[in-house]
Each structure stands twice: as C-alpha cells, then as structure tokens.
Amino acid sequence: MTSVMLFSLAAAVFFVAHVFLLFTSFGRESYSKLKYLWSHLTLWICGILVFTLTSLYAGTGESAIVDVFDTPVKRWLILVVTAALSIVAHTIVRRLVLPRYQAK
Numbered sequence: 402m403t404s405v406m407l408f409s410l411a412a413a414v415f416f417v418a419h420v421f422l423l424f425t426s427f428g429r430e431s432y433s434k435l436k437y438l439w440s441h442l443t444l445w446i447c448g449i450l451v452f453t454l455t456s457l458y459a460g461t462g463e464s465a466i467v468d469v470f471d472t473p474v475k476r477w478l479i480l481v482v483t484a485a486l487s488i489v490a491h492t493i494v495r496r497l498v499l500p501r502y503q504a505k
Contacts, residue, residue: 408451452480
C-alpha cells in the first residue's frame with residue numbers, strides 16, 4: 402500500500418468518524434458536548450490530512466485526483482472548505498438543533 406493510499410484511507414476514516422460522532426452527539430433528551438467536540442476535531446484532522454496529502458503528492462502522477470491540487474491556492478482551498486464546512490455545521494447545530502434541547 403502506497404503513502405497516497407494510506408493518507409487517503411486515513412482521511413476517509415476520519416471523515417466517517419466525523420459524521421458518526423456528529424450524528425451520535427444528539428440523543429432523545431440531551432446532547433454530548435464531548436462527542437460534538439470530537440466530531441469537529443475529526444473533521445479538521447481529515448482536512449489537514451487531505452491538505453498534507455496534496456502538498457506532498459500533487460503533480461507527481463501518483464493520483465489523478467490529487468494532481469488536481471497542483472497549485473498552493475488549490476491546496477489552501479482544502480482548508481478553507483474545511484473551515485466553511487465546520488462553520489456551517491456549527492451554525493446549523495447552534496440555530497436549529499440546540500434550541501430543541503433547550504426547550505425541554
């Protein structure tokens with residue numbers, strides 16, 4: 402297994418963990434602040450892994466998908482999208498989901 406595959410697999414695992422932790426953070430009666438925190442951390446770890454992957458291997462021809470991120474601007478957009486996704490998710494949770502738990 403190549404380094405590109407390992408980075409890709411690790412990023413995918415962290416993204417799946419992010420989704421799992423985000424959805425399991427909210428129960429019937431309350432939500433778990435710790436799981437919610439870890440869901441954000443796993444999203445950021447995933448973004449950092451993808452950024453590192455593209456920084457190391459873009460333009461090497463090892464992966465056509467990774468080669469798309471061949472400029473520094475494209476690589477930094479990975480972190481920008483990660484931040485935007487994190488902010489949007491946090492805003493949705495804060496405005497739509499948490500009021501449901503505070504009303505009880």
